[in-house]
Amino acid sequence: MVTKVLEEVLTLTEAGTVADRLGHPLDRNNLVRYAKEGRLVARKSGGTWLTTRAAVRDLVVSLEAEKRGRPRQLRLAPGRVVRYTRTPELVSTLTDIQGLRTALREEKLSAEREAQLWEELSTAATYHTTRLEGNALTFDEAKAVIEEHRRRESRDDSGSGNKRRVEVKILKTR
Secondary structure (H helix, E strand, O other), X not given: OHHHHHHHEEEHHHHHHHHHHOOOOOOHHHHHHHHHHOOOOEEEEOOEEEEEHHHHHXXXXXXXXXXXXOOOXXXXXXXXXXXXXXXXXXXXXXXXXXXXXXXHHHOOOOHHHHHHHHXXXXXXXXXXXXXXOOOOOOHHHHHHHHXXXXXXXXHXXXXXXXXXXXXXXXXXXX
16 A cells, blocks of 8 residues: 555656656646646645646646647657546536537528628638738727728629729738
């Protein structure tokens, strides 16, 4: 029994190695910070921080669940497998998600709602694309320019029957 407990207890340096094997590399300084924040169950004994393998696994799972920045590809050492426990809360959430997916697949949108969604999507895509290229307009300013462009285009299409290409130039404002 004592041997099992001693195998379970780790220093934070050893915990960093375990986290690396689980696909989420963490150094000792980050582990100390997580311990002080209460995200990693650990305690200081003398001058040494101690934790358990289970606490490191729980921390890695919680870090992987966070949505920060780009999603990272899970890197595991060969032959290693991450095992997640299906809690009643997880099963309930997964059931809710599946129910919503089914309802969305079966629901038919009206033509007006579909057109509205496509318009919102194209407005957001245009804004974010031009933002990446250095456009300094806010979303509301860009939306106003896009809507004005659409109004001009619809007037041109309905009036003469001739399609005229309209260019919208957005100047940087600083």
